[in-house]
């Protein structure tokens with residue numbers, strides 16, 4: 480029997496069949512085999528349970544299998560990986576469990592997501608901490624220049640009271656990558672060894688993450704963006720020293736080392752101390768399927784190279800278009816391409832109106848508030864033709880805006 484060639488990943492994503500899609504940083508398309516894995520998992524749970532001694536081995540296998548796979552991606556032992564619902568809870572749950580003292584300083588980059596910033600501000604209010612800012616949003620050059628600038632600015636911003644540094648691995652607004660392992664190494668040499676919280680919303684599934692995830696104290700991710708898994712399941716890798724210093728934040732039966740009433744209220748010593756209670760096992764099966772599909776596309780470096788081929792094509796095309804200004808001055812280090820648009824007289828085009836006009840043509844990208852701009856993402860399933868069509872549509876909109 481002849482062996483059938485594998486179906487390209489793109490053809491397994493029905494979401495890509497009827498639109499030009501550039502919102503991978505918002506949510507990735509769910510491949511058909513992952514949706515099938517979710518359905519099959521729901522069916523298995525009904526067949527074996529839903530609540531019975533027969534079902535627990537299946538549930539435990541599914542959860543621990545994904546924990547092991549993610550630990551391998553993170554370059555850490557499975558005991559350092561906790562499951563969460565999304566990126567934000569992966570940031571917040573370990574963070575709120577740390578022993579804060581009034582007057583501690585939280586050094587937060589100026590390119591963090593507003594949801595995480597809101598949680599940090601509330602933490603600061605309750606514990607009387609001080610929030611200070613690390614400027615990184617203006618770093619638009621190449622990786623070496625960026626890493627050098629982050630190092631210098633960090634040095635200038637750290638004070639003896641700094642207790643936490645918050646920095647995304649891949650900035651969601653400019654698309655710039657941050658030198659997380661170097662920052663972690665610098666913090667390790669600093670007298671109070673500040674904690675390092677890394678928002679990895681844009682990095683898991685797009686960048687090689689092992690070095691950064693293993694170096695950070697909190698490396699918080701989601702499955703629903705670049706991993707192309709289902710929404711509602713995230714994971715966080717935490718450091719051993721964080722596990723030793725932190726208490727659980729939300730406590731439930733999954734936080735406990737021994738299940739059952741009266742079993743003794745000890746918490747898991749591993750990262751499961753940040754897990755709470757019932758979650759949706761079929762989502763674990765779905766994310767595991769999506770990660771396997773990505774693994775089949777090549778190793779993390781090869782996948783990033785494929786992402787960058789298309790983001791570079793888009794970035795280069797945008798350089799040729801009068802009226803368009805890319806936030807990055809060099810081809811993007813990953814798949815996020817942010818830019819502003821102006822009409823032929825130089826008046827800025829409203830990003831919301833551009834998204835609407837593109838949406839009317841079946842093309843999807845998004846606006847960002849700070850800085851106010853448009854963002855298009857390319858993934859390894861993006862095609863050269865899609866990128867060309869987006870460029871053509873953007874040129875048409877600029878022409879139309881001339882009236």
Ligand SMILES: Cc1ncc(COP(=O)(O)O)c(C=O)c1O
Nearest residue numbers: 565566567568592651678680701
């Ligand atoms: C950098 C960053 N952090 C956090 C979030 C919030 O993600 P979640 O809803 O998974 O918590 C996003 C979502 O776009 C993001 O881009």
